[in-house]
Amino acid sequence: MTTKPQDQDRSKAADQTNAGRRRRAALLLADLRAYYPQVDCTLDFREDPWRLLVGAILAAQCTDARVNQVTPELFKRFPEPADFAAALPQDIEPYIRSCGLYHNKARNIQAAAAWLQQQHRGRVPDSMEALLAIPGVGRKIACLILGDSYGRPAVVVDTHCARISQLMGLTDSSRPPVIERDLMNSLPQEAWIDWGHLLVTLGRDICVARRPDCPRCPCRSHCQTGRSHLGLPEALPDFLEETHE
Helix, strand or coil, rough: CCCCCHHHHHHHHHHHHHHHHHHHHHHHHHHHHCCCCCCCCCCCEEEEEEHHHHHHCCCCCHHHHHHHHHHHHHHCCCHHHHHHHCCCCHHHHHHHHHHCCCHHHHHHHHHHHHHHHHHHHCCCCHHHHHCCCCCCCCCCHHEEEHHHHCCCCCCCHHHHHHHHHHHHHHCCCCHHHHHHHHHHHHHHHHHHHHHHHHHHHHHCCCCCCCCCCHCCCCCCCCCCCHHHHCCCCCCCCHHHHHCCC
């Protein structure tokens, strides 16, 4: 079966887009790592997959700083998944009330603990499929656990990552699964874990949602939006493929 000319054109355009994004991503990654040489997950207990899972559930529509204030007393009262599984959601609620949405969060935490007790003897699994089966765990939390607790390459697409990756020109989509795929295609695998943390830091510090401070941004020369703000063409010139401004 012969390939239609229009299909060939689309394939060529897609290849060019992917190549351009990889080139841009490499430059942006270098910018960010030079500006933020030390970044990490801002939730405490990141090396403990269960406690990171709980922290990630609590962090929905809440700051990591608030979650980190709440979790020490929470884990003092409920040290292990078995302790959460044996509790009622209303037993958990007083400890997490200040995180907001505490009814739903308490139910999700208790249900996740009960599931882990029943299915995995209280251990948080280390595969995407098994993590997504846990009540209250979506792809964002699963990727966070895989990356930060188990060291498995994974891209965490939160609101900062989605918004800034769009502004940078690394994705055209607003759908997290598509953004994740685009970033996995653009970034080297060794940078997948760091990328989410770098964009969270940038999003809180400079590229804030309501008013990005493009003139102060370390990525302004290579970011699609930053270049536009500087009066430069949004597309990177070819000579930047081998050099870094």
